[in-house]
Amino acid sequence: MLAIDSGNTRTKWAVFADDGRIQDAGICLNAELAQLVIPASWQSCKRAVVANVAGEGVAASITALLKKAEIDVVWAKAEVETLGLKNNYEAPESLGIDRWAAMVAAFKRYLNQPACLVVNAGTALTIDAIYQNAFIGGLIAPGFSMMQNALLQNTAAVNPQNGQIKTFPLSTADASASGVLSAIVGAIIMQADKLETYCQDVPVVVMTGGDAAMLMPILTQVFGAKPVLAESLVLEGLYLMESAKS
Numbered sequence: 405m406l407a408i409d410s411g412n413t414r415t416k417w418a419v420f421a422d423d424g425r426i427q428d429a430g431i432c433l434n435a436e437l438a439q440l441v442i443p444a445s446w447q448s449c450k451r452a453v454v455a456n457v458a459g460e461g462v463a464a465s466i467t468a469l470l471k472k473a474e475i476d477v478v479w480a481k482a483e484v485e486t487l488g489l490k491n492n493y494e495a496p497e498s499l500g501i502d503r504w505a506a507m508v509a510a511f512k513r514y515l516n517q518p519a520c521l522v523v524n525a526g527t528a529l530t531i532d533a534i535y536q537n538a539f540i541g542g543l544i545a546p547g548f549s550m551m552q553n554a555l556l557q558n559t560a561a562v563n564p565q566n567g568q569i570k571t572f573p574l575s576t577a578d579a580s581a582s583g584v585l586s587a588i589v590g591a592i593i594m595q596a597d598k599l600e601t602y603c604q605d606v607p608v609v610v611m612t613g614g615d616a617a618m619l620m621p622i623l624t625q626v627f628g629a630k631p632v633l634a635e636s637l638v639l640e641g642l643y644l645m646e647s648a649k650s
Contacts, residue, residue: 406452406475407642409502410434410462412527414614418639419445424647426636434458437465442473451476453646455501455638480505480642487512487648490538499539503530505641507539510610512644514632519607521596523631524638526613529588531595535603545591548615551584588615589622596627612637 409416415437418429428445452475456463463479470477482504484496489511493499502524510522511534520534522542527550532542546554555562567573567581592609599607609631611620616633624630634640 405643405646406446406449407639407646408452408454408456408466409505409638409642410437410454410456410458410466411502412458415458415462415466416636416639417443418636418643419443419449420643424640424643426639429636429639434462434465437462438468440469442469446473446475449473449475451478451646453478453480453642455480455505455642457500457502478646480645483645486645488537489534492538492540500530502638503532503542504539505639505645506530506610506612506637507532507534507641508644509634509637509641510534511537513640514610514634515608517605517608519599519603519605521592521599521607521609522637523592523609523611523616523619524613525588525611525615525619529591529613531592533595533599533602533607535599535607540602543591543595545588547613548584548588548618551587552581555580555584585622589619589626592619592623593626608632610634610637 405420407418414433416431418426421427432440452470480501482499482501484491486508506524507522510520518536522532524530527547529545529547533540562580567577569582569585570578573579573582611631611633
């Protein structure tokens with residue numbers, strides 16, 4: 405099975421074997437998707453499951469690629485319940501499919517206790533809480549680059565892109581870059597604390613997204629335990645969701 409995750413900036417894909425292992429994987433910028441050379445590994449796939457939050461233009465490019473490769477496509481959507489995980493969103497079908505797929509994968513593959521915080525650190529930052537087999541709520545905030553760009557566009561003398569991450573910055577560039585990172589880390593820590601208070605148990609933290617690796621050392625220091633890094637979490641969730649229908 406081919407799984408495709410089109411985020412706001414990049415599209416990731418993976419070819420899954422029947423046992424759920426990833427046989428091949430790749431990534432490209434959404435802007436370059438229309439020119440993607442179809443990988444040889446796609447030839448073994450009869451169907452593809454797609455999570456797309458990038459809009460109609462990206463959907464059209466994916467449709468064209470899969471038609472050329474003669475692969476049937478399933479456009480994944482969030483559900484009221486998947487593989488025992490309940491979706492308590494006010495309008496379950498309106499939940500971003502990338503968030504839902506990530507939670508399904510974390511729930512089935514990485515959760516060994518009642519509570520879990522699923523963090524997707526990409527163009528946008530999403531922080532979603534699972535407790536007792538249910539998604540109980542989550543946050544959406546600007547991601548690292550988006551927050552940097554907001555400072556760059558809306559302030560005259562602040563350029564966080566040239567700054568270094570420091571504990572006590574002594575330049576404007578370092579102060580803004582460090583401030584952006586602190587805002588993201590602070591949001592994750594706050595939600596982890598809230599979830600721990602809510603469920604009276606220390607939640608496992610599962611990280612994914614392009615900025616996850618950058619955040620891991622800092623969060624390990626703060627939590628005193630290393631979060632789980634699952635780089636293909638959304639793709640794994642898509643595979644699990646579609647496999648459950650077979």
